[in-house]
Amino acid sequence: GDSVTQTEGLVTLTEGLPVMLNCTYQSTYSPFLFWYVQHLNEAPKLLLKSFTDNKRPEHQGFHATLHKSSSSFHLQKSSAQLSDSALYYCALSERSGGSNYKLTFGKGTLLTVTP
């Protein structure tokens, strides 16, 4: 079945340094990939979604590029901010019929940004 692997469980960075959170996947089809962000005591929120063409999605300074050859969708940001501290989930959508796509999640990466 489909699976998502996030290689780091915990990442600690100093403010201003670049961020890179890894995500690789296995899927029978050509899935859509997503990054969700969850701040403490809040709901997970969609941060980025892959496009069907080669466009690179960007939001709040974060970007990710879908590389089908390496089955990866790494999340990057040029300069970390204290407010980026959160739990980040990579996920893919399985086409379960119609437009009702269930999500397969990775385990999550806890990013902590320090002053």
Added chain:
Amino acid sequence: GPKVLQIPSHQIIDMGQMVTLNCDPVSNHLYFYWYKQILGQQMEFLVNFYNGKVMEKSKLFKDQFSVERPDGSYFTLKIQPTALEDSAVYFCASSLGGEQYFGPGTRLTVL
């Protein structure tokens, strides 16, 4: 932005009892989901629901689980009877068919 609410935020229950987890989805959404996250593991799909029916369920959706959304009110997940392995955070989500909006989760502890 659109918000999904979940009630209660925490629930502690004795094994064998019944529990109902409530989800207040985004008002015009049509698709509803439950996901389960055991401590230290990833969120896993349980079930999705559309037009009053279960569309798909995973192997985690045991016979003791049921979902419904009576008269367009809360979307509920009922577990009867509960087991120790049901202890987890349960996330509800809703969508119009695209982006899924998640609630903050209900932490269920079965003793």
